Amino acid sequence: MIKPIIAYGNPVLRKVAQPIDASYPQLKELVASMFETMEASDGVGLAAPQIGLAIRLFVIDASSMSEDYPEAQDFKRAFINPRIVEEKGEEWYFNEGCLSVPGIREDVSRKSIVVLEYYDESFTKKTEEFTGICARVIQHEYDHLEGKLFVDRVNPLKKRLLQGRLQNIEKGKVPVQYKIKFYNP
Numbered sequence: 179m180i181k182p183i184i185a186y187g188n189p190v191l192r193k194v195a196q197p198i199d200a201s202y203p204q205l206k207e208l209v210a211s212m213f214e215t216m217e218a219s220d221g222v223g224l225a226a227p228q229i230g231l232a233i234r235l236f237v238i239d240a241s242s243m244s245e246d247y248p249e250a251q252d253f254k255r256a257f258i259n260p261r262i263v264e265e266k267g268e269e270w271y272f273n274e275g276c277l278s279v280p281g282i283r284e285d286v287s288r289k290s291i292v293v294l295e296y297y298d299e300s301f302t303k304k305t306e307e308f309t310g311i312c313a314r315v316i317q318h319e320y321d322h323l324e325g326k327l328f329v330d331r332v333n334p335l336k337k338r339l340l341q342g343r344l345q346n347i348e349k350g351k352v353p354v355q356y357k358i359k360f361y362n363p
């Protein structure tokens with residue numbers, strides 16, 4: 179089922195999300211509907227807070243980027259209770275966007291490698307190293323679980339310049355091509 183994306187301004191996007199266990203109700207259906215919602219809105223990642231659930235779960239499908247970023251080939255999966263074990267490598271900039279912050283894109287600097295411990299959909303524990311665009315999308319989605327957004331990572335001057343546009347998103351004064359729920363329209 180396609181869910182509306184929660185837009186910037188909603189406090190659920192600022193909560194530190196809580197871990198879940200295998201008994202979480204209808205987890206398989208939830209993961210399926212997150213993939214469906216992400217695909218319907220042309221996103222490459224979606225974190226549970228973005229559909230209003232403050233739990234530690236995100237889904238990623240970056241395979242559409244594999245032409246420019248070969249590491250993204252077949253990079254489609256769900257991450258449950260992820261924990262960043264290590265971030266390393268050189269910092270690099272990438273022009274990020276977010277389904278909850280429509281119409282805004284900014285260059286964000288992050289480290290190029292992330293070692294992640296997480297549970298997959300069957301609650302099998304894994305530890306893996308991700309690089310390049312895969313690391314980037316994981317870092318962006320992981321931020322959502324900590325109540326952080328990419329616009330928090332731009333420099334203070336740029337952030338100040340974004341204020342008006344962020345307020346417009348909060349009030350629903352932006353055109354959006356997918357199902358979205360504004361906080362204070």
Ligand code: NI
Binds near residue numbers: 275278319322
């Ligand atoms: Ni996002």
